[in-house]
Amino acid sequence: MHACSVLERVIIENMKKSKRVLKLLKFDCGQCSSCCRNIIVDVTGPDIERLAEYTGMPADKLVRLYSNEEIDDRKEDKEASDWIKLSYGKRTIGLNKKRNGDCIFLLNDKTCEAYDARPMTCRVFPVTRVIDDKDEVVDLEVSDVITDNTIKCKRIKGNGRSYESFMALARLASDEEETYSKKVKEWNRSIDKGVKNDFLNFLGFKTST
Ligand code: SF4
Ligand code: SF4
DSSP, X not given: OOOOOHHHHHHHHHHHHHHHHHHHHOEEOOOOOGGGBSSOOBOOHHHHHHHHHHHOOOHHHHEEEEOTTTTGGGTTTSOGGGOEEETTEEEEEEEOBOTTSBBTTBOTTSOBTXXXXXXXXXXXXXXXXXXXXXXXXXXXXXXHHHHTTSSOOOOEESOOOOXXXXXXXXXXXXXXXXXXXXXXXXXXXXXXXXXXXXXXXXXXXXXXX
């Protein structure tokens, strides 16, 4: 028996990771709708654009701005670029909710009214991307809202998705996040901070007022 070289250790680690990652993708949604209730669904500009076109709703009805306190448990994770500086403080953007905390698109039969235009966050869930400092997707994991028991995901073993199709989606999601982050940084550098609709208008969206 001989000690592993660094290269061998990297190969073994990658093999273990790819087995774990492939297993992670082999599930079908149990349609319990837990991920559509009581959690904040992050959105980017391209998500809002798809939803506005699909639903015909003005951007300000589609999204809500969330304060630090509302996303308290995530504040350490949020990068500065996600925060939108407004005249009344900094906020981050997510899908709007009903009064009971459900996503505005969740129907009584637990299906999604905007499924074909749902945000990237919903498309990749319950998998989360691990991204390096060059914005490359370097690993996949189970979403932390599941590992920390915020929600119980009733996914079931199934065919799931291929690694290639998932990674294509993951890269597209990362590209869209990067584009959106640049716009937020541009907004944050401007002197007149404005309010929610000013920010949405700055992104190029129609609002109801
Ligand atoms: S957009 Fe659809 S899939 Fe996403 S949280 Fe809302 S109801 Fe669920
Ligand atoms: S929590 Fe899991 S099983 Fe339930 S709807 Fe979301 S992805 Fe599907």
